[in-house]
Amino acid sequence: MQLTFRLYRFSLPLAGLLVALLSGCGNDNTTSSENKTPSVPEGSATTAGTSKTGSEMSAEDFIKKAAEANMAEVQLGELAKSHASNPEAKQFAQLMIDDHSKNLEQVRQLAQKKNVALASAPGREEQNQKAQLEKLSGAEFDQAYAKLMLNDHSKDVAEFEGVANSSKDADVKNYAEQTLPTLRHHLKMAQDFNEHVKALASEKPGEQPIQTRKETEPQPAR
DSSP, rough: HHOOOOHHHHHHHHHHHHHHHHHHHHHHHHHHHHHHHHOOHHHHHGGGOOOTTTSSSSHHHHHHHHHHHHHHHHHHHHHHHHOHHHHHHHHHHHHHHHHHHOOOOOOHHHHHHTTTTSSSSSOOHHHHHHHHHHHOOHHHHHHHHHHHHHHHHHHHHHHHHHHHOOOOOOHHHHHHHHHHHHHHHHHHHHHHHHHHHHHHHSSTTTTTTOHHHHHHHOOOOO
């Protein structure tokens, strides 16, 4: 009994030490894991975090979100027409204005049919994106706008596909199916537009020979 008691007294501090060591190892692993968490680019699909995908949204939520997205695309297109420097950026912006204005009208008709009240302006995330773009101009604006259009339409296509495949509302399902071809076309154009802007940004200035006035003007006869 005495021997057993002594061993028991000795095992208590040893057990406490083992617990402390194991707890320390667990904390170190957690900290290391948190430090390695990659940052999410602003405006990407992952930025939504806990937001619902297209297959998880209710018909009402989808209609509201589609209306806000269309309003945002139109406003961003108008902004690009005045801030962009690349002619292709301006052409892409005009296409966004035309197509998303038509789509916004379709969403409004659908909302009226379903008795869904729509917001009069884009959501907070879209407004923040516009505010950031308003600070840019020229080539810098072109790059940011191209990247945002690529991210936005990637997310839109995924959400509309989810609704088209799973929505139980026939009208909403039909709207998503009819809109998908246009969104996929926009996504392909956004991909090409983004690559074009990247290629322009990678070109070094001064590669093309610039003719001076003396070289272009006829030399006087001697």
